[in-house]
Amino acid sequence: MKPGVAALCMTKEDFRAQNVPGSFFVCDPDSDGEQSFWYRCPCGCGHQGPLTVGDGFKPRGGPSWKWNGSLDKPSLEPSVNHVGHWHGWLRNGEWISC
Numbered sequence: 001m002k003p004g005v006a007a008l009c010m011t012k013e014d015f016r017a018q019n020v021p022g023s024f025f026v027c028d029p030d031s032d033g034e035q036s037f038w039y040r041c042p043c044g045c046g047h048q049g050p051l052t053v054g055d056g057f058k059p060r061g062g063p064s065w066k067w068n069g070s071l072d073k074p075s076l077e078p079s080v081n082h083v084g085h086w087h088g089w090l091r092n093g094e095w096i097s098c
């Protein structure tokens with residue numbers, strides 16, 4: 001697998017266990033349609049973090065991202081800044097650093 005590819009994990013357990021840079025897992029939406037998009041920092045440091053996303057919309061309030069709803073070729077807007085590690089875009093299933 002080439003660097004930068006966002007690899008889907010089917011379960012949160014897989015996500016936690018596999019420790020693959022750029023891998024991700026999306027939790028089920030809550031009643032407002034907001035979802036947690038867990039990702040592993042693409043830089044390879046092993047850090048993980050959740051982003052608040054909406055499928056086709058940007059949730060209101062707090063830092064949040066508009067997700068294109070794709071698990072195959074996910075895109076997020078705006079850019080993702082893993083502070084001190086990595087800053088870039090997730091576009092069509094690839095992490096592209098700024």
Ligand SMILES: [Zn+2]
Nearest residue numbers: 041043045085
């Ligand atoms: Zn990192």
